Amino acid sequence: MSLLQVKNVTHGYGSSNLFWQAKRATVLDDVSLTIEHGQCLGLLGTSGAGKSTLGKVILGLEKPQKGQILFQGIDLYDTNASTRRHLRRDLQVVFQDCYSxxxxxxxxxxxxxxxxxxxxxxxxxxxxxxxxxxxxxxxxxxxxxxxxxxxxxxxxxxxxxxxxxxxxxPKMLILDEAVSSLDMVTQANILTLLKDLKTIFGLSYLFITHDIKAAYTISDALAVMEKGELVVQCEDKTQFLQLPHPSVQRLLQSILSEHPRSRSL
Amino acid sequence: MIIDPRYVLQVSGLHVTVNTAQGTVPLVQDIHFELKPGRVLGLVGESGSGKTITSLSLMQLLDRKTTRVEGSIRLNGRELNGLKADTMRSIRGKEIAFIMQNPMNAFTPVIKIGDQFIETIRTHTSLTKKQAFELAVTSLEDVNLPDPAGIMKQYPFQLSGGMLQRVMIAITICLRPSVIIADEPTTALDVTNQLQVLRQLERIRSEYGTSILLISHDLGVISEMADEVVVMQHGRIVEKADVYQLFDHPQHEYTKKLLNARPALQINQPTKEFVML
Known part of the structure; x- marks a missing residue:
């Protein structure tokens, strides 16, 4: 049994007005993914792609309009409060903004x-x-x-x-841009710490980020979200870089050069 | 100090201290650097190394009651340190401009972008409202924003971070300052927007010959844009070198540490070629 299964989740935000449903923005569109025990999935995407919303839905903070979240085989949104509390114990989160x-x-x-x-x-x-x-x-x-x-x-x-x-x-951590606001030296240190913790405690991660380098460093599998859809899913990160998919290529092109000789500007 | 016409901005012996309950604490010490016309000087260092304090002291934006700025800051031969607040206000924005890290906090949330834009232009020039509006629209076009006239009518929160950062760049360049200080201009943006904003800055430099002081902790940004690099640690400059020199032969231990801290992605080279195929 997989640790976490996200099944056909669809979710959106928007306000309904008194007479009719006002325009509703679909943020997640039929998203499905699985995370095994001890696996780290890097979820990439630009801002507004729906990465953080997916994180919130998995954490039980935002009830999806359609679809299921199965954590250790139990539906998080279709169970009684005490089971849910018990499940949430094994599912923790680290956000981007450490001060807030x-x-x-x-x-x-x-x-x-x-x-x-x-x-x-x-x-x-x-x-x-x-x-x-x-x-x-x-x-x-x-x-x-x-x-x-x-x-x-x-x-x-x-x-x-x-x-x-x-x-x-816990069994699983959701890391929502957990290293994005830190400077490079600190970022490298935190990534090493996360890697170590993963081996010591056998943790699984959902590593949400827009930084392909950070994701590549820590993840086993990689996925890309675009406009609420999961467009690429790749179990082996080494193969990911060879994928001809346009959104993968866009991500690779946006990497800044590591040396002034290979400038892309 | 001899005024050297080769430099747009000349900083020497910059020393910033802050008064606290425990006494005076130095924030940055012994800062020397020069900025040549049309060049990009990168300023790197981890958080807390004094990069932002340096840039704020150049702009004379530090609180004069609690902090003391010593040393000389010469912009086109004119001493900025110790100028009256009024005089400084007429220089800021017109001759030396500032791009902040977080575009969301840099605008007044309750005033339309157009009004903020026009206010800035009219403070420094004698243009009429209509002329200022036209200038604003042209510079919004310059930074590749779609529908500039529409953006002028919007509030800051209606734009995304990347768009807002480009609006800020547009405001910065419309008065053609000789120096732009860009303090972490792309840190708050995602990778795709990051590249676009850097392209804009690069274009300003090549088209208008503006000098840029580029502050960043991201060596990727530095390697893309800078001509020369200053490395700061604990409020001091530890290394100053040409960008190629710095990446190929870092001298100082701290620079080596910074270079090694980059998340390794050896795939970078092969994939770049792969993309071109």
Whole structure:
């Protein structure tokens, strides 16, 4: 059984007015994909392609108009609240904007402790020890526990977000542009961290990004979304680059040169 | 300091400090660089290395109450550091212009693009409203935006990030400044828009001979556009070199670290050829 199955999901946004349905923008159009245990799927696409909406639908934050999300074989939107809560424990998320994903008035300890309090009944000492361990796992020191978000840099705060996401030893992480706003050095460090965590905890990722290089570095399989449709799906990333599909070629052409000699401007 | 006519912008001994409760803290120290006409100078470094502080101090946009800017900033031979706020305001936008990282925050959300555009033009010139409108439409056409007259009537939130960034470039170039400071102009954009915006900048440089100070943490952007590169770390310049020199023979440890931090995509070369087939 696959870890996650997205089956024919269609979703749109729009406001209905009093007399008739006003124009409705279709954001996801019949999207289907699967993610196996321990697999990382890189989801590429330009802004407005519907990548983030798909992420939200999978997380259970946005009920799709049509289609099913099967996580560990159970439909996320067609089950009772307690099962759903139980499933969501194994499905965590890291967003792009690290500053707005944390409460500025909470310390790192409270931020990472929140999921633990919600799902585990640990004694205060145990909880503190777990948080210290988590901070070390993501490359920070246990002393950072007392600090507030504004005392961290963007990269450090993203590590806190990752620590919070892995606190409950989930099976899957949705990484929605998780490294896009970071500078190159930090980006490389976070990607290495994510790779390591994947091997240690056997995590699966849905890595949403517009950056083909980052996606290529971390993913096993790659997919491309365009205007709400999944236009390319490729199980083997090495084959992906050879695909003659126009949207793959467009992505490859948009890569900036690595050396001034190969300028494309 | 001797005024050298070969340079449009000459920065020497730039030193910025900020007053905090714990005393004065230096933000950037000992910054020296020159910008030649029609050239692109890249400024790289990771976040917190002082790139933006440097650019803001050039524009004299730092809070004068809490920060101190020492050193000399010469634009076409004229000293900018210490100019009165009023005088500076007449230079900003006309002779030295600024493209910000986040186009969404750079516009007033409640005023139409056209009105913001015309306001900028009329502040610096004696054009009538109608003439300003025409100038605005032409420069929107210049940056390849479809239906310029329609865009003039829209609000910032009605445009996408990439379009808004091009509107900002249009505003920047319509007064033909001699220097453009582009602070992470493509960081907030996706890859397709990124290339388009860079193409616009490149075109401005070749058509109008504008000098560009290009600030970025992305070495891809630098390698596409810059002629010379300045590498910053912890508020200091650690290396200054020609772009080829820098990519082929980085001298400083930190530069090597930056170059190695790029996500490796060795497929880049073969696929470029593949595309051309």
């Amino acid at each position: 994903s944390v409460n500025p008035r909470m310390t790192a300890e409270q931020i990472i402790g929140e999921p633990l309090q919600n799902f585990e009944s640990l004694s205060p000492n145990e909880q503190k020890r777990t948080i210290g361990e988590l901070l070390e796992t993501v490359g920070l020191s246990p002393e950072d526990m007392r600090k507030y978000p504004h005392q961290f840099s963007g990269g450090q705060l993203q590590r806190i977000n990752i620590a919070r996401a892995i606190a409950l030893k």
